[in-house]
Amino acid sequence: MTAIPLPAKLQSTELxxxxxxxxxxxxxxxxxxxxxxxxxxxxxxxxxxxxxxxIFTPMFAFIFGGAIAGGVEAxxxxxxxxxxxxxxxxTSIVTGTTLxxxxxxxxxxxxxxxxxARIAPLAGALLTDSxxxxxxxxxxxxxxxxxxxxxxxGWALLLAALLVIxxxxxxxxxxxxxxxxxxxxxxxxxxxxxxxxxxxxLSNAYVPIDTLPEWLGVFAEWNPISHLxxxxxxxxxxxxxxxxxxxxxxxxxxxxxxxxxxTVRAYMRKA
Amino acid sequence: MSDxxxxxxxxxxxxxxxxxxxxxxxxxxxxxxPGTVYGVLGPNGAxxxxxxxxxxxxxxxxxxxxxIFGHDVVHxxxxxxxxxxxxxxxxxxxxxxxxxxxxxxxxxxxxxxHKAAKRKGEELLEAFDLADAAKRPVDKYSGGMRRRLDLxxxxxxxxxxxxxxxxxxxxxxxxxxxxxxxxRGLVTSGSTVLLTTQYLDEADQLASRIAVIxxxxxVAEGTADDLKGLVGTASLLLRLADPEQTEAAVTSIHQVLxxxxxxxxxxxxxxxxxxxxxxxTDLLIRLREQGIRLTEMSVQKPTLDEVFLTIxxxxxxxxxxxxxxxxxxxxSA
Ligand SMILES: Nc1ncnc2c1ncn2[C@@H]1O[C@H](COP(=O)(O)OP(=O)(O)OP(=O)(O)O)[C@@H](O)[C@H]1O
Ligand SMILES: [Mg+2]
Numbered sequence: 001m002t003a004i005p006l007p008a009k010l011q012s013t014e015l016x017x018x019x020x021x022x023x024x025x026x027x028x029x030x031x032x033x034x035x036x037x038x039x040x041x042x043x044x045x046x047x048x049x050x051x052x053x054x055i056f057t058p059m060f061a062f063i064f065g066g067a068i069a070g071g072v073e074a075x076x077x078x079x080x081x082x083x084x085x086x087x088x089x090x091t092s093i094v095t096g097t098t099l100x101x102x103x104x105x106x107x108x109x110x111x112x113x114x115x116x117a118r119i120a121p122l123a124g125a126l127l128t129d130s131x132x133x134x135x136x137x138x139x140x141x142x143x144x145x146x147x148x149x150x151x152x153x154g155w156a157l158l159l160a161a162l163l164v165i166x167x168x169x170x171x172x173x174x175x176x177x178x179x180x181x182x183x184x185x186x187x188x189x190x191x192x193x194x195x196x197x198x199x200x201x202l203s204n205a206y207v208p209i210d211t212l213p214e215w216l217g218v219f220a221e222w223n224p225i226s227h228l229x230x231x232x233x234x235x236x237x238x239x240x241x242x243x244x245x246x247x248x249x250x251x252x253x254x255x256x257x258x259x260x261x262x263t264v265r266a267y268m269r270k271a
Numbered sequence: 272m273s274d275x276x277x278x279x280x281x282x283x284x285x286x287x288x289x290x291x292x293x294x295x296x297x298x299x300x301x302x303x304x305p306g307t308v309y310g311v312l313g314p315n316g317a318x319x320x321x322x323x324x325x326x327x328x329x330x331x332x333x334x335x336x337x338x339i340f341g342h343d344v345v346h347x348x349x350x351x352x353x354x355x356x357x358x359x360x361x362x363x364x365x366x367x368x369x370x371x372x373x374x375x376x377x378x379x380x381x382x383x384x385h386k387a388a389k390r391k392g393e394e395l396l397e398a399f400d401l402a403d404a405a406k407r408p409v410d411k412y413s414g415g416m417r418r419r420l421d422l423x424x425x426x427x428x429x430x431x432x433x434x435x436x437x438x439x440x441x442x443x444x445x446x447x448x449x450x451x452x453x454x455r456g457l458v459t460s461g462s463t464v465l466l467t468t469q470y471l472d473e474a475d476q477l478a479s480r481i482a483v484i485x486x487x488x489x490v491a492e493g494t495a496d497d498l499k500g501l502v503g504t505a506s507l508l509l510r511l512a513d514p515e516q517t518e519a520a521v522t523s524i525h526q527v528l529x530x531x532x533x534x535x536x537x538x539x540x541x542x543x544x545x546x547x548x549x550x551x552t553d554l555l556i557r558l559r560e561q562g563i564r565l566t567e568m569s570v571q572k573p574t575l576d577e578v579f580l581t582i583x584x585x586x587x588x589x590x591x592x593x594x595x596x597x598x599x600x601x602x603s604a
Contacts, residue, residue, distance in 0.1 A: 015342075015350050023382065030379040037368045037376070041408050107373075110363035110424065113327050115352035116380050 016115070024117035031124020032131070035098075048094070049136040052087050057143035060206070068207055073148050080144035080151075081232035082205030084164055085225060087140060088133050089200060092168040093192035095129045096175030097185040103270065122176065122267050129172050133165040153239040160235035163248060167228055170252035173259035180266045205229050224251055280305040280340060280432050280463040281326060287334030288321050295321045297487035298335065303465055303480075305340075305431070308458055310478030311467040314579070318487040319467035320360055323434050326465070327357045339432060356425030360436040360467075362417045363424070366410040370401055370420050373409065374427065381428050388427075395423040399453070415446040422453065433457060435466040439473060451476055471498070471578055483578060490582045501581050507545045507554075510567035514539035520563050527554040533580060544581070545570070 019027075039046060061079055065072035102108055102121065111121055141157070151157055175192055182188045202216060203225040209217050220226055231244035281303035288296040296318040303309040313319050324330040326337055328348045337344045339351050357363070364373045371392050378388025396402045399419040409417060418438065425433060435454070439447040454477055457464055468474050474481045475495040483491040483498065491498060507528070511520060517534060524532045524543045528550050532543035545551060548570075558565065 015353055017347070017349055019349070026382075027380050030376060033379070034365065034368070034372075034376045037372050038365070041367045105365070106359060106361050106363035107365045108363075109329060109359055110357065110377070111380075112329055113352055113355065113357040114377070114380055115349055115428075120380070 019115075019117040024120060024123070027116045027120035028123035028127060031121050032127040035124065035128035036131075045094075045098075046132065046135070048091050049087070049132045050139065052091075053083075053136055053139035053143050056087070057083055057140055058147050061147050064206060068211075076144060076147065076149040077151070077233065077237045078208070079206065080140065080149050081160065081236050082203075082229050084137060084140040085229050085232055086200040086205050088136050088164050088168045089171060089225065089228075090193075090196050091132060091136060092129065092172040093175050093189060093196065094132070095125055095172035096177075096179030096182070096188040096192060099125050099176055099179035100182055100185040100188050103180070118268055119264065122264070126169065126172060126176065130165060130169055133168045134161075137161045137164060151236045153236045156235040156239035156241070159241070160232045163235065163245065164228070164232055167248060167252045170255040170259075173256060173263050177259055177263040177266055180263065180270055199223060199225050203229060224248070227251065278305075279303060279338070280307075281309070281337070281465060283322075283326065283335065283337040285335035286322060286325055286332050286337055288318075288325060288330060289333050294487050296325070296332075299482075299484065299487070299489055301337075301482060301489070303463060305463050306458065306461060307479045308454060308464045308466060308477045310474030310481040311465065311484060312469070312471060312474045312481055312578070313467070313484040314469060316486075317484045319484065320436055321487075322484070323357070323359075323436050323465070323467065327355055327434050328352060329357075353428070354430055354432055356428065356430040356433045358418075358421045358425045358433070358435050358438060360440075362409075362421050364409055364417065364420055367408060369406050369408050370396055370412070371405040373420065373424060377424050378427050383427075391427055395426060396420075399423045400449075415442050418442060418446075418450070419453075422450075426457075430462070432463045432465070435464060437467055437469065440469065447473075472572065475499075483582060485579060485583055491578070498578055501578065505545050505548075506571050507543050507551060508567070508569045508571050509541045509543075509565055511539040511541070512564035512566050516561075516563045517541070519561060520558065523557050523561060523563070524554060527557055542571070 057080070060083055061072050061076060064079070065075035069075035069078060099122065102125070108121070112118075117123075138161075141161070144151075153160065175188060178188045178191060179185075182191070203220050203223045205225065209220050209226070212220055227244050228248045231242065231248045234240045234242045234244060279302055281301055283299055283301040286296055286299040286301075287294065299318070299322055301309075301311075301322075311319050311322065321330065325332045326339065326344060328344055328351050331345060339354055342350045342354070344351055364370075365376070368376070371389070374392030374395060375385065375388045378391050379385065381388075383391060393402070393405070396405050399422070401416060401419060401423070404412060404416060409420065412420065418441075422435070422438065438454070439450050442450060451473075454464055454466065464477075466474075466477065478495065480492070480494055481498055482489045491501065509520065511517060514536070517536070517539060520541055521532050521534065524530065524541065528543055528545060530544040530546075532541045534541055551570075555568075
């Protein structure tokens with residue numbers, strides 16, 4: 001170790017009392033950049049968003065296609081939006097688990113002693129996750145195309161993708177709150193799956209609701225996941241912006257309105 | 272130094288932090304002069320990390336107040352964070368990414384452009400002998416390398432005050448020596464350093480003033496010489512051939528050296544503070560006259576344990592369970 005190049009300044013620059021919005025944005029982007037750097041060393045973290053669409057999309061198409069719709073081709077307009085919603089929504093739990101893990105790491109202590117916006121690590125995490133959702137969405141559409149899905153929504157396909165990504169992003173606030181409050185990442189994962197597994201399967205994602213027993217049909221009818229699935233189907237397959245689209249969008253907005261302040265408050269208390 | 276409202280780099284008054292019923296830090300006062308190394312010396316569980324955490328805005332004090340260069344640690348957190356660099360006791364770098372990537376991320380967060388952050392990072396890695404490992408992920412670093420990267424990360428912003436929590440614990444002697452050089456270099460370049468350590472020797476080597484803390488209290492404060500004066504410059508270690516003679520030996524030590532020996536009964540071992548080496552000759556003659564035979568004799572430099580024993584009346588035990596009131600009484604006694 002040689003001489004440290006350190007003419008220590010006693011603040012040549014002005015001392016600041018707060019972080020500007022521009023700095024906050026730039027710091028959040030840096031946090032997302034860090035997540036991408038981590039991804040290079042731990043690609044297994046992204047297996048869910050990459051492998052799930054690649055493996056499950058054709059698998060479900062070939063297994064259920066004949067039974068449910070009388071053929072793979074006929075099943076695809078129903079399946080692809082359904083499996084897209086399930087994949088992306090389920091992967092939103094990762095926001096909570098990684099946040100929990102991150103907050104326990106030593107590096108988080110360093111962030112807390114740096115003159116940065118305290119919200120930056122959280123914002124960075126939410127930003128990174130949107131990238132994950134976009135990857136899962138693109139891959140699901142691609143796999144659908146490969147097995148023969150030919151959606152007629154045109155430009156609305158993009159809107160469908162955005163709707164799913166936005167809803168998952170809204171949900172990630174819920175998991176982020178859980179991540180801040182829970183003791184372990186495993187707990188976040190467990191609780192998240194316990195909620196989402198029934199929600200995604202007891203919906204119209206894979207089967208038409210009229211094939212369900214009546215009580216289950218009622219549940220599936222009301223299930224918010226069904227609304228998202230229907231909205232996505234309408235957009236992707238026909239290019240229609242229907243009621244379901246607005247219902248879903250409003251629902252997601254309500255989630256953000258409720259959980260974002262809660263999460264930020266809980267997070268600021270701990271961070 | 273226009274914004275330096277205070278003549279002190281750190282002023283802490285009666286800092287308190289409690290965890291449940293445990294008063295981890297119980298009324299700590301500190302005064303640290305700019306441009307110096309200040310050592311905080313104490314055994315496990317003494318409250319060193321907790322004290323640093325409060326000064327570095329990681330924990331909110333439950334009582335008392337502290338200012339860094341005149342800025343309050345509770346009300347001016349954002350300002351404080353621009354003035355300090357913190358190297359915690361446990362590595363605070365991202366293990367999954369490489370050394371240079373860590374420094375780039377921290378540099379970017381501090382407002383440097385990507386290019387400037389990279390340049391600064393490379394410069395620091397070079398200075399800390401880590402240039403060869405720049406591209407390796409940190410979880411493949413050795414303990415010493417991690418420690419150095421951690422310290423390098425704290426220096427990106429060239430903060431005027433640097434906290435180092437046990438910077439050399441777990442390092443081999445050579446690496447420890449290098450770390451000492453780095454710390455001296457920081458001060459030469461004008462920084463102020465507050466470091467914690469469990470080794471009196473280390474505080475002695477580096478710090479111009481030392482606070483000894485135990486169970487959340489500052490039990491002694493002064494220069495290294497002041498502290499050593501309290502315990503004698505060194506201590507004499509004797510092992511007796513016949514444990515039965517222990518008492519007689521203690522009496523002789525008291526009469527000749529004027530100090531009270533500590534006894535380790537199982538080993539028939541005595542340790543006595545010794546300020547004047549000349550007197551040892553007298554003691555050895557006296558012991559021979561009394562027919563007390565020795566199997567071993569050596570001279571030890573003062574250890575933290577002796578500083579503690581002398582100051583608090585109990586050893587540098589790591590047992591935090593005992594009530595801290597207990598310690599308070601002993602200090603004032
Ligand atoms: N987050 C916490 N929750 C509960 N107790 C804590 C917490 N942090 C520290 N303590 C307790 O506070 C006391 C002081 O701990 P601290 O870590 O400050 O000691 P230290 O001097 O740094 O010790 P070491 O040399 O082992 O690092 C200990 O009794 C410890 O158990
Ligand atoms: Mg400690």
